[in-house]
Amino acid sequence: MGTIKEQIDLIRAEIDKTQKNKATNGHIGKLKAKIAQLKLKEEKAHAHSKASGGGKGFEIKKSGDATVALVGFPSVGKSTLISQVTDAHSEVAGYAFTTLTCIPGVMEHRGAKIQILDLPGLIKGAAEGKGRGREILNVIRSADMVLYIVDPFQNAHFNVLHRELHNAGLRLNESKPPVFIKRTLKGGIDVRTTVEQTHLAPEEMGDIIRSFGYTSAIVTLRNNATAEQIVDCLAENRIYEKAVVAINKIDIATDEELKNARESLPKDWPVMNISAFKGTGLEELKDFIYDNLGFMRVYLKPQGEDADMEEPLIVKDDSTVRQICNKLHRDFVRKFRFGKVMGPSAKFDWQRVGLDHLLKDGDVLTVIVKR
Numbered sequence: 001m002g003t004i005k006e007q008i009d010l011i012r013a014e015i016d017k018t019q020k021n022k023a024t025n026g027h028i029g030k031l032k033a034k035i036a037q038l039k040l041k042e043e044k045a046h047a048h049s050k051a052s053g054g055g056k057g058f059e060i061k062k063s064g065d066a067t068v069a070l071v072g073f074p075s076v077g078k079s080t081l082i083s084q085v086t087d088a089h090s091e092v093a094g095y096a097f098t099t100l101t102c103i104p105g106v107m108e109h110r111g112a113k114i115q116i117l118d119l120p121g122l123i124k125g126a127a128e129g130k131g132r133g134r135e136i137l138n139v140i141r142s143a144d145m146v147l148y149i150v151d152p153f154q155n156a157h158f159n160v161l162h163r164e165l166h167n168a169g170l171r172l173n174e175s176k177p178p179v180f181i182k183r184t185l186k187g188g189i190d191v192r193t194t195v196e197q198t199h200l201a202p203e204e205m206g207d208i209i210r211s212f213g214y215t216s217a218i219v220t221l222r223n224n225a226t227a228e229q230i231v232d233c234l235a236e237n238r239i240y241e242k243a244v245v246a247i248n249k250i251d252i253a254t255d256e257e258l259k260n261a262r263e264s265l266p267k268d269w270p271v272m273n274i275s276a277f278k279g280t281g282l283e284e285l286k287d288f289i290y291d292n293l294g295f296m297r298v299y300l301k302p303q304g305e306d307a308d309m310e311e312p313l314i315v316k317d318d319s320t321v322r323q324i325c326n327k328l329h330r331d332f333v334r335k336f337r338f339g340k341v342m343g344p345s346a347k348f349d350w351q352r353v354g355l356d357h358l359l360k361d362g363d364v365l366t367v368i369v370k371r
Contacts, residue, residue, distance in 0.1 A: 004038050005128045011035050026204030029227025033211045036235040039169070060102050060139055064113035065314050066293045069140045071165070072149035073157050074121030077248040079103075081149060081276035082118040085286060102139055109286045112295055112314040117143065124160050127167035137168040145293055146172060146243040149276075152253040152261040158245070159264075169235070172243035173269060177229040178222035181209065186216050193221040200227055209234065244270040244292050246285060251275040296361035298324060307364050315359075322355040325367060335369040 002010075011031050018024050018031075070078040082088050088105025103118040119136050126133025140146060146165070150158050165172065184190075189206035200208075208227060209217060212234045223229075232238045247253075247261050250273045258273060265271055272288050274281040296319070297312035315324065321339045325332035333355065340350045343363035350366075359365065 004041060008035055008038050008128070011038075022199070025199050025227055026201070026207060029200065029204060029208045029231065030211060032228055032231045033208050033234070036231050037212065040235065040237065060104060060117065060142075062115065062142065063104075064106055064115040065295070066112070066144040066316070067115040067117065067142070068145045068147050068289060068293070069117045069143035070119060070149055071140060071146050071161060072121060073123070073151065073154065073161070076121065076149045076151050076157075077276045078118050078121070078149050081246075081248070081274075081282075082116055084276055084279060084282055086116050088116070088118065102136075107286060107289070109290050110295075110314075111297070111312060112290060112293075114289060114293070116147075122161055122164055124164065126164045133164070133168075137165070137170075140165065141168070141170060141239045141241075143241065145289075146170075146241060147289065148243065148245045149248050150245060150261065150265075152247055152249060152257045155261055155264040169238050171232065171238055171240045173266070174240055176238075176240050177225060177233065179225050179229055179233040180220040180222075181214070181230075181233055182218045182220075183214060184216040184218055187218075189214065189217055189219060191219045191221065195222065195224055197221065198224055200225070200230075205230060242292060242294075244288065245272075246288075247271065247273045248276055251278045251280060294318075296359070298359055299362075299364045300328075301364050301366045303366055303368060317361065319359055320355065321353060321357045321359065321365065321367070324359070324365060325355065328367070332367060332369060337368045337370055339368065340366040 011034055015028055015031050018028055020028070070082065072078050082103065082105050086105025086107045088103050101120070105116045105118065107114045107116050117139060119139060120132060122133065122136060123130060126137060148158060148161065162172070189202075189209050191202040191205055204227075205219060205225075208230050209219065245265055247258060250258060253261075262271060270288065270292055272281065272285060274285050276282070294317040295314050296317040298315055298319070299307050299309055299312050301307035313324065313327065315327065321341075322333060325336060336355060339353045339355075339357065341353050341357065341359070341363055342349045342351075344360035345358060345363050346353075
């Protein structure tokens with residue numbers, strides 16, 4: 001038996017040569033399950049190695065309202081871009097691998113402070129550790145959004161990068177599938193579904209689930225689940241993250257090259273064109289990043305004072321009163337009595353709300369705490 005990497009490569013080769021159809025879905029699912037288990041084993045071994053002093057990662061402290069990871073091949077223009085839109089200075093040269101570590105910068109835009117991370121260029125094999133791949137991918141996994149920087153002269157690069165991130169457990173611009181697996185003491189693998197299942201038979205699902213050590217479980221499916229979605233649920237280390245794409249070097253690319261580059265990208269992904277070197281489209285890029293991060297503004301009104309309508313708090317658009325309290329002061333949740341809200345999320349002005357109240361853009365919030 002070879003190394004974990006060699007075993008994974010052999011399984012992936014078998015998947016690639018297997019004809020994809022309904023009859024082979026179960027077999028491919030079991031192969032993907034084997035890969036997931038080997039990856040988990042590999043991650044544990046790598047974590048143990050780091051704990052024993054066998055490896056050094058990138059020490060990056062998250063800051064600001066959100067973190068965006070720049071992802072691209074070496075010399076695609078990431079360092080030029082971060083130097084243009086943030087306070088960071090990243091060395092730029094006309095050859096590959098100029099950036100050897102992670103360089104953070106902060107972009108201030110529309111009241112938000114957004115941390116932008118310039119990472120060393122990813123290469124094929126990064127998910128297996130090639131070219132400091134594990135360290136880079138761990139930073140990407142902790143970000144709020146991935147910004148791919150692509151070269152219009154290298155259309156194949158995006159698919160290589162996307163495959164590496166996918167192999168590392170990142171599910172970009174995907175929703176977490178409604179697949180729920182609960183281990184039970186007896187009863188075997190009991191599959192319950194609210195929709196017709198066309199990808200896998202219950203027996204095939206059972207084989208995949210048993211390969212993770214389950215003997216009995218209740219499986220609830222609220223979508224037409226694929227083998228990969230079931231494996232993702234079982235692996236429990238998948239990251240669901242937003243992603244956008246910037247096509248760089250538009251100052252030297254032809255219209256035909258830009259058209260081909262865009263057609264090589266996922267059809268439903270947010271994409272825009274820039275020139276980091278010339279500065280073209282960079283103000284629009286700031287809006288592009290801000291809008292796709294999903295921010296909203298919450299205005300604060302201290303008790304007995306006027307609301308501050310000049311400087312809103314910039315937070316994620318799924319934030320609750322609890323998250324605002326945590327952002328304001330570490331004691332606010334412990335001392336919380338109630339909140340009062342005026343704005344889009346309130347049924348009436350100054351509605352009294354609890355910690356789990358979901359806020360909306362433009363709300364005015366007062367937090368009442370115990371004295």
